[in-house]
Amino acid sequence: MATSAAGHEPAVASAKRSGVWSWITTTDHKRIGILYGVTAFTFFLMGGVEALIIRAQLARPNGTLVDAETYNQLFTMHGTTMVFLAIMPLSAAFFNYMIPLQIGARDVAFPRLNAFSYWVFLFGGLFLSASFLFGAAPNGGWFGYANLTSKAYSPGLNIDFWVLGLQVLGIASIAAGINFIVTIVNLRAPGMTLMRMPVFTWMSLVTQFIVVTAFPVITVALIFLLFDRFFGTNFYNVAAGGDLLLWQHLFWLFGHPEVYILILPTMGIVSEVLPTFSRKPLFGYAVVVYSGVLIGVMGWGVWSHHMFATGLGPVADSVFSATTMLIAIPTGVKIFNWIATMWGGRIELKTPMLFAIGFIAMFILGGLSGVMHSSPPSDLQQTDTYFVVAHIHYVLVGGAIMGILSGIYYWWPKMFGKVLHEGMGKAHWLFMVVGINLSFFPMHLIGLLGMPRRIYTYDTQLGLDTMNLVSTVGAFILGGSFLIFLYNVWWTRKNGLRAGNDPWGGATLEWAVSSPPPEYNFSVIPQVNSRLPLWTANGLNEIPEVPPEPIHVPGGTYWPILTAAGILALAVGAIMHSLWIVLGGVGFTVFSIYRWAFEPFEV
Amino acid sequence: MDSSRKKTHRDSSFVVASLIVPAATLLSGCAGQYPQSTLDPASGFGTQLSDLFSTIFWWAVVVFVVVEALLVYAVIRYRARPGQEGKPKPVHGHTALEIAWTLAPAVILLFIAVPTISTIFRVDGTPESGALEVEVVGHQWWWEFKYPEYGVVTANELHVPVGRPLALAMTSVDVIHSFWVPRLGGKRDVIQGRTTRLALTPDSVGMYMGQCAEFCGESHANMRTRVFVDTEEDFEAWVAQQLTPAPPLDSLDGLVRQGAEAFTKIRDPANHSCLICHKVEPLAFGAIGPNLTHVGGRTTIAGGTIPNTPEGLRSWLRNPPGEKPGDLPGRSMPKIDLTDEEIEALVAFLQSLN
Numbered sequence: 001m002a003t004s005a006a007g008h009e010p011a012v013a014s015a016k017r018s019g020v021w022s023w024i025t026t027t028d029h030k031r032i033g034i035l036y037g038v039t040a041f042t043f044f045l046m047g048g049v050e051a052l053i054i055r056a057q058l059a060r061p062n063g064t065l066v067d068a069e070t071y072n073q074l075f076t077m078h079g080t081t082m083v084f085l086a087i088m089p090l091s092a093a094f095f096n097y098m099i100p101l102q103i104g105a106r107d108v109a110f111p112r113l114n115a116f117s118y119w120v121f122l123f124g125g126l127f128l129s130a131s132f133l134f135g136a137a138p139n140g141g142w143f144g145y146a147n148l149t150s151k152a153y154s155p156g157l158n159i160d161f162w163v164l165g166l167q168v169l170g171i172a173s174i175a176a177g178i179n180f181i182v183t184i185v186n187l188r189a190p191g192m193t194l195m196r197m198p199v200f201t202w203m204s205l206v207t208q209f210i211v212v213t214a215f216p217v218i219t220v221a222l223i224f225l226l227f228d229r230f231f232g233t234n235f236y237n238v239a240a241g242g243d244l245l246l247w248q249h250l251f252w253l254f255g256h257p258e259v260y261i262l263i264l265p266t267m268g269i270v271s272e273v274l275p276t277f278s279r280k281p282l283f284g285y286a287v288v289v290y291s292g293v294l295i296g297v298m299g300w301g302v303w304s305h306h307m308f309a310t311g312l313g314p315v316a317d318s319v320f321s322a323t324t325m326l327i328a329i330p331t332g333v334k335i336f337n338w339i340a341t342m343w344g345g346r347i348e349l350k351t352p353m354l355f356a357i358g359f360i361a362m363f364i365l366g367g368l369s370g371v372m373h374s375s376p377p378s379d380l381q382q383t384d385t386y387f388v389v390a391h392i393h394y395v396l397v398g399g400a401i402m403g404i405l406s407g408i409y410y411w412w413p414k415m416f417g418k419v420l421h422e423g424m425g426k427a428h429w430l431f432m433v434v435g436i437n438l439s440f441f442p443m444h445l446i447g448l449l450g451m452p453r454r455i456y457t458y459d460t461q462l463g464l465d466t467m468n469l470v471s472t473v474g475a476f477i478l479g480g481s482f483l484i485f486l487y488n489v490w491w492t493r494k495n496g497l498r499a500g501n502d503p504w505g506g507a508t509l510e511w512a513v514s515s516p517p518p519e520y521n522f523s524v525i526p527q528v529n530s531r532l533p534l535w536t537a538n539g540l541n542e543i544p545e546v547p548p549e550p551i552h553v554p555g556g557t558y559w560p561i562l563t564a565a566g567i568l569a570l571a572v573g574a575i576m577h578s579l580w581i582v583l584g585g586v587g588f589t590v591f592s593i594y595r596w597a598f599e600p601f602e603v
Numbered sequence: 604m605d606s607s608r609k610k611t612h613r614d615s616s617f618v619v620a621s622l623i624v625p626a627a628t629l630l631s632g633c634a635g636q637y638p639q640s641t642l643d644p645a646s647g648f649g650t651q652l653s654d655l656f657s658t659i660f661w662w663a664v665v666v667f668v669v670v671e672a673l674l675v676y677a678v679i680r681y682r683a684r685p686g687q688e689g690k691p692k693p694v695h696g697h698t699a700l701e702i703a704w705t706l707a708p709a710v711i712l713l714f715i716a717v718p719t720i721s722t723i724f725r726v727d728g729t730p731e732s733g734a735l736e737v738e739v740v741g742h743q744w745w746w747e748f749k750y751p752e753y754g755v756v757t758a759n760e761l762h763v764p765v766g767r768p769l770a771l772a773m774t775s776v777d778v779i780h781s782f783w784v785p786r787l788g789g790k791r792d793v794i795q796g797r798t799t800r801l802a803l804t805p806d807s808v809g810m811y812m813g814q815c816a817e818f819c820g821e822s823h824a825n826m827r828t829r830v831f832v833d834t835e836e837d838f839e840a841w842v843a844q845q846l847t848p849a850p851p852l853d854s855l856d857g858l859v860r861q862g863a864e865a866f867t868k869i870r871d872p873a874n875h876s877c878l879i880c881h882k883v884e885p886l887a888f889g890a891i892g893p894n895l896t897h898v899g900g901r902t903t904i905a906g907g908t909i910p911n912t913p914e915g916l917r918s919w920l921r922n923p924p925g926e927k928p929g930d931l932p933g934r935s936m937p938k939i940d941l942t943d944e945e946i947e948a949l950v951a952f953l954q955s956l957n
Contacts, residue, residue, distance in 0.1 A: 238796035380789025381641040450639020455824030
């Protein structure tokens with residue numbers, strides 16, 4: 001370890017850590033966070049373009065922009081991409097970057113596993129998207145209902161891409177989930193008790209528990225489907241005694257907790273942003289935390305509300321209806337606490353705050369339409385129509401994406417040292433709010449007036465031409481708002497205002513260090529004496545600019561990416577029906593894990 | 604700063620207005636304009652669902668207005684103003700408030716849960732006594748209807764008498780479909796290996812449009828249906844007509860006879876012959892595609908997507924996969940090399956089947 005005259009420098013000088021190779025071998029949670037963010041945002045743009053093609057097709061009745069098969073591939077990939085390749089990993093970008101900073105740690109518990117998670121995610125996403133190049137993008141819907149996805153009814157490669165891609169992505173999610181649980185439980189700085197943790201970290205912890213418990217369920221469902229398709233088993237073959245509702249139960253047993261995987265982290269982000277810009281602590285911190293935990297637990301007991309139309313019988317319908325309604329209570333409590341946080345505060349309407357307020361405003365609407373679906377008789381007229389499309393987009397675009405953008409504007413200065421331009425940020429927000437409401441609000445009516453979802457064409461007889469056109473215009477405004485964002489990012493890179501440690505006057509630990517933080521995060525381990533260390537006198541010990549003692553920073557490693565490559569090879573071999581490539585992939589994965597395990601501690 | 608604050612306010616009031624105005628007009632019901640409206644029910648089943656929806660809807664409107672108003676008020680009232688000194692009072696919470704806003708939604712949910720559960724038990728699909736039983740079979744991508752009581756089998760267009768309870772017993776021969784005629788009530792999935800049920804009593808004469816509501820593959824959008832709610836006399840006349848077999852080949856002449864011959868012609872490959880898949884009593888007994896014995900009496904063909912007119916039939920016969928995308932070997936109608944004369948003859952023959 002080198003020691004300079006000015007003080008102790010990290011073992012590896014940061015000047016050496018640049019270039020593509022340093023990114024490929026990085027184990028720094030902050031760099032991995034940026035990799036997640038950039039990759040996920042790219043997939044988000046892909047999913048957005050898919051959505052715009054869908055809306056262009058539906059702008060007029062009997063649209064002919066794309067044919068039925070292309071349309072089905074587009075909506076399947078739009079859903080799959082947005083859920084697995086955009087919203088989840090955008091949250092993961094924040095988990096990576098912010099959790100260690102918020103709890104006063106120097107990295108995650110397993111930095112190399114963290115790199116592995118990212119590379120597996122990237123390869124899984126590329127594998128899924130590569131299906132377009134073969135004209136065989138998945139076409140069975142993001143929910144992939146059996147038996148439409150069985151070999152008998154979908155003989156092409158499309159569903160193989162989907163099954164294998166999701167399996168690969170599941171590995172990334174579960175590995176990351178375990179990593180963050182261990183990190184949050186074990187690596188908190190002295191004094192950072194659980195009930196002093198920032199709410200974002202809390203909601204992330206709940207999310208990780210859902211990830212590691214829910215993903216095994218879809219993994220099982222997918223293995224059944226994979227065995228049916230590749231080895232001729234009969235899990236979803238009715239003629240051989242299989243049961244089609246088995247898939248639906250397993251899928252939604254994963255799928256509903258998945259909704260909370262998507263929304264809880266952004267509830268955490270909003271719970272950070274609101275206090276900062278109201279200059280007031282979060283109202284009812286403990287209640288917000290407990291309601292988040294409760295949502296996470298209750299999310300396990302509601303899956304059959306996706307299946308009311310299958311005819312589960314009145315008793316099951318009543319039970320699942322009641323559990324679903326109950327979830328509205330902790331959700332409502334959160335909303336009231338957020339409003340109470342602003343109440344009596346001194347609200348600065350900076351861009352992150354606008355997005356947080358927009359999140360609340362639109363999530364309320366998504367929540368209320370959710371209550372309508374919780375009533376099975378009402379849902380019988382709404383499920384599988386555009387009403388549900390409206391609901392899920394208010395929750396996931398008005399909710400999750402608005403929340404993520406709030407986080408992006410809030411933490412951008414921390415991550416890149418420069419503040420995104422306020423004027424452009426506000427323009428982005430305004431266009432987005434208008435776009436969301438113009439695009440998704442009419443869908444409520446379109447659904448109530450009888451338009452099913454997932455149809456590539458509709459008849460002018462339905463009387464829904466104008467509303468569909470309005471919705472399409474809204475979608476393009478929504479899409480266009482991201483051009484402002486992209487330009488803002490470009491502009492800020494050169495011209496953005498330099499951010500100090502704490503440009504917004506935040507209260508949590510990440511604002512105690514420089515922007516961007518040094519590789520080792522904290523020059524000394526923080527001693528936390530308060531839930532809001534930067535807002536409290538003596539809330540935190542002094543964090544000097546230069547480390548008083550040498551800090552060990554792990555070197556880079558390429559074994560995580562190679563292990564991930566082995567898993568990719570396994571999937572590629574499977575889709576090619578090549579046993580040799582599969583075995584090669586398995587062998588390479590095992591070999592890489594072996595080398596990884598015995599990699600020397602010091603590099 | 605100032606302008607964006609105003610915009611927050613304006614956007615929210617815009618949302619409120621755009622929610623209530625059209626929704627209120629819709630709930631008050633404007634029939635005809637929207638043939639698949641769930642808000643314009645024509646059966647007791649549909650009415651119960653839309654009544655329940657409207658109860659929940661108005662509760663939702665109340666909650667929406669109150670909570671959004673609180674939000675907007677907070678943003679405006681507590682915005683930072685120049686010249687303010689010091690920090691706001693750091694309030695950390697308030698137990699009584701927390702209890703209040705936990706109980707308030709719980710109470711509202713009770714007002715929704717009670718009518719919900721009582722409705723669930725009233726619309727659970729149990730047929731009423733004396734109901735007309737119809738078996739519904741979902742196919743990729745068309746509906747088959749069987750009337751065991753009369754021995755009638757038809758496709759895509761269901762005829763039922765007004766005022767008589769109707770019991771649908773539904774299953775699928777392939778993937779999952781969902782039977783949905785919005786004005787007659789809620790949808791129910793149609794699943795291979797299971798029998799699912801819907802029970803309803805249509806209360807007004809008319810034609811009701813519907814379509815498959817569960818994504819079922821390439822031509823999911825083209826799997827439509829029409830329900831004709833007839834008067835008692837019209838329904839009986841329709842049944843009587845359905846029970847009449849098509850005239851024997853010998854009795855036909857001219858273009859119709861040529862059409863019948865084209866229909867029954869054994870082509871190469873064999874699965875391009877009409878009679879392999881379709882039934883026309885007593886000429887052909889295929890069972891893969893729709894029964895065409897009385898196809899002339901239907902208003903639409905091809906999964907309810909094409910009007911049953913000479914032009915519609917012609918374009919369908921020329922290129923079925925072009926009209927209804929999706930290639931299901933051995934199950935969907937393939938493109939057959941028919942001569943123009945054969946097409947004209949087939950059109951005449953199919954139109955005569957009534």
